[in-house]
Structure formats: C-alpha cells, structure tokens
Amino acid sequence: MKRLLFLLLLFLTEYQQTCAQKNYGRRLVDTLAGEAMKGRGYVGGGDSLAARFIAAEFRTLGLLPYKGSYFHSFEFPVNTFPGKMSVELGGKALVPGVDFLVDPSSRGGEGTFSLVFVEPEDYKLWDRMAARLREAAKGFLVMDEDDWERLSEAERKVKELAVKYLKFSKEPLVEGVIFLSSRKLTWSVSTKEFPRVLITVKKEKVPENLDSVTVHMDQHWKSSHIAQNVLGWVKGKGKSDSVLVVSAHYDHLGKMGAQTVFPGANDNASGVAMLLCLARHFSEYPLEHDLLFAAFAGEEAGLIGASEFSKQEKEILPRIKWLLNLDMNGTGDDGITVVNGSVHQKEFRKMQELNQQAMLPSVKPRGEACNSDHCIFHRQGVKSFFIYTRGGIKAYHDIHDRPETLPLTKFDELHRLLVLFLQAQERE
C-alpha cells in the first residue's frame, strides 16, 4: 500500500510538473511568436525585443548572467524591408507572403515597368540570352522557375549565367526580375544586397494580361546591425569544470514590409520555449555540472550568433561536455530526429533507452548536418546533438508558421527526455 501511494504521489508530482511545462511552454511560444515581437528580425527592433524578453525570463527563473551580463553583442550586415511592399502585376495587386516574396537580397524599387519574357529558346545560346537582357533594359525580365528539369545541361549553364548576371552585375541593364514559380514560397534573410529588384511570384497568381509591373518597395541596407546572444547559467552543485550547454536560436526572419510578419512559432519560438522550460527545471534541481543556457541570435542569417559565441568564448569550448541544440520543437506527432545521432552512437543509444520513460513515438538518428547552430560547435570538436520534432504542420519560413496553429503535440514528452538525457550526460 505504501509503495502504491508513493508511486501515485510520484506520478502526480511528475504529471503536474510536465503539464505545467506545457502551459509555460505555450505562453512562451505565444509571446515570442506574437505580433509584438515583429518576427524577431530586423524591422522595428524585433530581435532586440525578443532578447530582452528572454533575459527577463532568465532573471525570473534565477539564472545567473554569464560573465556579468545576459547580453553578449556582435555586429553583422543585413538587408531589410521596413516599409512599403506592394507589387501589382497587370493591374492586379498581389498579397505579400501569399502571392509573392521579395528576394532577401533584393534592393527596393519604385515605379511601373514593362515586361520582357525569357523564352525557352533563349537558353539555347548565350548570345540570345544576352540580347534578351538588353531588350529588358529599364524594364523587368520574367523568368520561369519551373523549367529546370526540362533544360539540357548546356541550357542550364546559360540559365545559371543569366541568373548570376542578374543578381550580381551592376551594369544598369535590367531593373528587376520576376521569377514565376509553382513551388511553396519559402523566405529567408540575407547579409548581401543585390543591385536589382528580384521577386518570386506564385504562377497561379499571375493574371492573364501580364503587360506591366508596378512596385513600391522600401528596402534598407544595414551595414552594421547590432544583435545579442542571451546567455545565462545555473551553477552546478559539484566541483567539476565541465559544462553542459542547451542552445536555441531566438531570431527569425522578421518582416517583409510594414504589414507582413513571419512569426516563426515552430522556428524557433518552440526551441526557445523548450530551453526556458529546461532552465526552469534545472534552476530548481541543479546538476553537479554547470549548465549554460544560450539563446543565440542571427541563426537565420548564417549561424552568426553561435559563430560569434565560439570566437568570443573560445576558452569555454574544451569544457563543454555536451551541447544540446533545440530548433523546431513544436510538433512531435512522429517523434524526433537527432542530428549527429549516428555520429555519437553511444549517447544516441542512451537517448533511445531513456525514451522508454519519456515515450516519444520515435527517436531517429541522422548523420552530420550543418542546418542549425550545433554545426559551429560540432566542427570544433564539441560533442552535440541537434533535436527537431517530426510530423504535424508543415509551415516553414513562411507566414503560416504561427503560434495559433502550432500544436506542441509532444512538448512534455520531449522535455522529459531532455531532462533525463542531461542528467545521464553528467554521470558519463
């Protein structure tokens, strides 16, 4: 009877705790991916707002500032679209983010322009393509993005050369390019600035009378944007010099014009929420080792925050016993994938074994992949796993990655698994 009561009690505390994690996690995702955070990017100081929010959570949870401050700043260039963002094709207004995307490296533009279409035979010879480019002087070129499979090897070379020219050449020939595509619109952020207007339009949104394009597009090149990594730690109970690190990038893509926000709920409000849930757990139940919680900036712009950390804090790298990077943790209907799982097989088997208690639907290994912040550390010999959830909604780098539709299906299960894994890691 006593044992039963004990088990029941254990179950109840455990249950309350994990349930609370989900409520806390939900609140964090709603805030970080909410309208007020402006997509945690480079319009209206979105990324700084998110940094301040995370630091305030660190303080509330009792995390210590790392080397005297939660904020660790660095600079990088970034291309932004802070104001007007309108495109009219053949007199029809297109909806930003739904009907079209501006290339992240595009410059801005203002006015109505004639259209010149690249025909399939233009790819047969560079001279023909060059003539087409000249024909489009002071106007916009229209290029099919779906034809790649149909082109021969030689034609592909001509197309690649033309696109390269359009992106990089400063010759004042073509004002802009419209790429017509049937694929899903997926946006990103750029640290480069191209000399023309580059737009991708969904093919099905193109009107019949495609005769002209009118653009009103504000673009602002920031040669030196200041961002900050947010770093806090939980002091270990023991004397060990080793550190366990939990990382998650908090930046996203921000805004494409004044009206269109990319909320980044799954990418990566969810990972930051998981990081904060873990911080809350371990500030209450510290490990023997020090635990560093690193909310990195500038990931979408090229893993810049993680890279700056690894340069600024070089001396800590050899002390890192394990780094867990969390990016896109908001679903889990089909379980999780562990990047570097097939590199560090012993630790991966441990994680699978621990999942008998956490009960995620599946824990799958993957090899190396330089697709998130862990990559910077992995390349410098720091042992790491990058964990993302599988299944559920497919929104990615688009306006549909919203908190309202992010299910957090296996958030508690994943939280439990990560707690168990970090506990096991320090016993190794």
Ligand SMILES: [Zn+2]
């Ligand atoms: Zn991400």
